[in-house]
Amino acid sequence: MENPPFNRAYLESLSTADLVDMADDNGIDIPEGLNRRFIIGELLDLADERSGSARDSGILVETDITASHDVLPETYNETGISVLLRDPGWVFVYWDFHSNLFSAITQHHRFETFFLRVNSLSSASPATLIDYFDVEVGVYDRKWYVHFPGKAYACRVDLYTKNSQEKEQLLARSPEIVIPCCEILDSPIPGSRKESPVLELSGITVLRKNHFRNHRQSFGS
């Protein structure tokens, strides 16, 4: 008999009990109460690992099993953190965990919290740390907006966990992103800065005023 395709569409059609059995048969240790999406993620990871380069050169076979996804996956089962710039003052941070790591950390009796460490970096090469602050996040939080104060050249956000006795533990580190800075915005008070007549005619004064009104948190103190 033809083996069923080992893909998400097929795995999602199985009951949770069948998934646990399948994970067990394949030597995957599933902590009790683990979300079925994590189990599917683990099985797909395993399939990915096993097929390896053989799959890359394999032939795609036609099947009459209709591929479908009712919902997008809740997780990609990877530990990582990313940062996107929204405007010169705010960044959007999102992160995720590998199921095993998440279970191991949160089920540990000394687990206390997760937190984000927001690092200000200099423009030196390699970048050096100027300052940082921490933002505590909930166990099930996966995104956060962070205001980025000061006049750092770049920022990086790290995901940490902390328990009641041991020191904090770094879980993931975002790539560095450059924070926009502009000399012309440093003196938002009208009249405090003399612009060239061409820039005045271009509307720089009104622009600076509006920019200050809408993005004042972007200005350094």
Added chain:
Amino acid sequence: MSDTSIQIILDADMPFIRHPDKPGCVEESRFFDSLSFTYLPLLRSCTALETEGIPFKLAIAFSPTLCEMMSDPLLQTRYIEYLDRTIEYGLSELERCSSDPALRELIKLNMDMMQLNRRDYVEIYDRNILGKFDYFATHGFIEILATTATSCFLPMFSDIPEAVNAQIETGLLTYRTHFTAIPSGFWLPAMAYTPGIEVVLKSYGFQYTVLETHGLLFASPAPDTGIFASATCKNGLSVFARDKNACLEVTDPSTGFARAPFCLDTERDIGFELDSETLAPLFDVNTGRRLTGFRYWSRHAGADGKRAVYEPAKAHEAVRAQALEFLDRRKETLEKASSLLEGEPVCITCAFPASYFGTEWYEGVAWLESLFRQAAVRSDISFSLPLANVRLRPAEKRIDPYHSSWFASGYAEEVLNSTNDWMYPYVRKATVRMIDLADRFPDDTGLKERSLNMAARELLLAQTLDWYTGMTRSEESEYAKARFEESLKAFTVVYESLGSNFISTEWLTTTEKKHNLFRDMNYRVFSHKK
């Protein structure tokens, strides 16, 4: 060309909306509205100007998704059916309003316009209106800018260079399918700029792009010529800055030209006012109320306090006055700029969404035509194309432009907020996976290549910024979410099928037929550049 000029750039964009299985859906009707009220009237204006020997210069960035919709046989057929339905419905509307001569005149006006649209579309352009725009481009009236494959907000992917390359390369491929020129200018969707994009654009041979005002004025160092000439980035790419204030004179939601009292109130359309039974010959209201083109009221109240009936002749006169006012203000500014810059050539850049003209502002196309007609008879101002204004001055300071977009926030708040931020982990993960697939399967053919091209197409669609901005508007959010998820799920099906080596060809064929854009899609555009 005089040394003081205005350059007008239109962003002709629409997300890819095509539902073979759902004829008459409200989202598709927006495409038909843009043909009826923006693009066909614009071509009529251009043709009239050319015939009369009146010079006109206009730059347009046609998004590849709009081009693909304009050249799609199914949508072309549906558009003709839509025109026929509207013309026929006009007869019953004439009967319904038989006791009101003023309304009957406006009904006839709309019917005439739809008949003209049908004649132009079928008999003159043979359903291919892009061919006529290309004609104007090859004759030096229009400059057509290239842009991304789908209107992608590039700063959200700037850390994934393969994603930016894929958008640009697929956009260029589609440009070559529809137009004959080699594009010199590149339109950044939403004019969204982040440092580094200039390097990518230059590497594809583009000479210039356009930024929002603060993208140039907040540059480091600020350009000597302000917004009145192209500035040059450190890598040699030229950048123009839009004159936001000049554009707001036209498009400001409360004080713009379209809000003038004599203008047609485009929102007071019978499609939003009559009962479902009366509208049934036109569309099923259960699929969403929409514009029909039958609109009778101006934006101001009459002496009795009631809504005043729209008067086309009065509106036409007023549009001429608005065009004159706009030209005079620009001339005044340009004269000052020219004097400050000691006689150097100066220009003002005005960039607008194309659909604003005609679709949102009914008189907008007539206003554009009036601009060209009035400028033609005066010697103090003219219109120019961006490429002619690209100048490299040896002594000029090279600049680093500033993060910017033409959204109200000036940055990315409209595409990154609590309503749409959940989309980024998915779309960015899918993007990384696509790059991985392109690298793992560099030489594949047959079913695997078809599947990979399908995945690439769906990923590009998922990056369409309209789905992200749509999430912030309650009336659009359901559709935007459905479209985003549909593309992401389709991508995931291919991704996992390649992992399991099984794929349903029935599903693949159905999806290909539905999202039939980018026929020459090559998934390898997502490969790492070696």
